[in-house]
Amino acid sequence: MLFRSFRRRRLRRGDFPAAWDAILRAEMPLYARLPEPDRRELQGWIRVFLAEKYVEGCRGMVVDDRVRVLIAAQACVLLLRRAHDVFPGMRTVLVYPGTFMGRARTTGPGGVVTLSEDPRLGESWFTPIAGGPVVLSWPEVVAGAADAHDGRNVVLHEFAHQLDAESGEMEGMPWLGNLDRARQWRTLLAREQRRLGAQAWARQPTVLNTYGAQSPAEFFAVAVEAYFERSAALRAHHPELYDTLRAYFEIDPAAEWERGGTAAAGHGAA
Ligand SMILES: [Zn+2]
Known part of the structure; x- marks a missing residue:
């Protein structure tokens, strides 16, 4: 060690x-x-x-x-x-x-x-x-x-x-070190996953890849992709999800890396 x-x-x-x-x-x-x-x-x-x-x-x-x-x-x-x-x-x-x-x-x-x-x-x-x-x-x-x-x-x-697996299973949640935080994370991600599923069903444009509606684990993985690659759009359309990921990653890509980055929405299924 x-x-x-x-x-x-x-x-x-x-x-x-x-x-x-x-x-x-x-x-x-x-x-x-x-x-x-x-x-x-x-x-x-x-x-x-x-x-x-x-x-x-x-x-x-x-x-x-x-x-x-x-x-x-x-x-x-x-x-x-x-x-x-x-x-x-x-x-x-x-x-x-x-x-x-x-x-x-x-x-x-x-x-x-x-x-x-x-x-x-x-x-x-x-x-x-x-x-x-x-x-x-x-x-x-x-x-x-x-x-x-x-x-x-x-x-x-x-x-x-x-990262998800570091909590002991792949269930859409990395190791957070605190039960309250884990409970909040689970509630928020479940709500966001349902919202993504409804948007996909209605064929609405989404910031997140609709593949994430499949399961909590896939939701976390596509949320991470969006967090780093479409951070301004994610912050605008999913502010609570954005803040939760920012608290975990301790980085704010929309504010720190995205000067002049694109904020366009609209992404189809994988
Ligand atoms: Zn996956």
């Missing part, structure tokens, strides 16, 4: 490779736009992330620095400024060269178990003791970094699920 915090401190203080900086300036507009102290902090966490996590290519995907750095940088945006343990449940990121097949297991009436497969862009696994990997489609990683204002970012989405 002590050794790990010593090693993390050393990694965070070390130089950030110029080649990594060039990759991020070219491919992740948010990185170039960050205030200097945030960018320096992000660089430190990228170095820690890449020292502690393993990024593995699947189905012929070649993993080079571009792949590793672009994933780590987007994931580590979720760690800035607050106390955290660098996604403690996740040790491996699996990267596919495109969509991959995900397996779902559902139990229907009479206990009939159905196994199904469908194409996925990203997945986040969690088991209470062993944690689990994040699985990503590489073109989505690139697209997520390139457009910081469309409210869609597969890396933010899947790593938001990992």
Whole structure:
């Protein structure tokens, strides 16, 4: 434990490779736009992330620095400024060269178990003791970094699920450290999830991706995407949700990162 915090401190203080900086300036507009102290902090966490996590290519995907750095940088945006343990449940990121097949297991009436497969862009696994990997489609990683204002970012989405899992289960709530706060969070998110479901049903334009109406866990993940990518619109249309996320992330993207950012609403289903 002590050794790990010593090693993390050393990694965070070390130089950030110029080649990594060039990759991020070219491919992740948010990185170039960050205030200097945030960018320096992000660089430190990228170095820690890449020292502690393993990024593995699947189905012929070649993993080079571009792949590793672009994933780590987007994931580590979720760690800035607050106390955290660098996604403690996740040790491996699996990267596919495109969509991959995900397996779902559902139990229907009479206990009939159905196994199904469908194409996925990203997945986040969690088991209470062993944690689990994040699985990503590489073109989505690139697209997520390139457009910081469309409210869609597969890396933010899947790593938001990992934050969610830090509370012990994936149920739409990260570790909040306080029961009252957890109760308020649950009530607010349930209300917002119902509202999103009603808006999707009525085919109204939404700031949040309507995929979030599926479950509390998906609601939290799409709310995190919107918080960082459509922050001004989220603050305008969902102020209570925005404030709740701000209290957790200890960052105010709409006020601090969004000078001149877009506030347009209207986003369809995933
Ligand atoms: Zn999800």
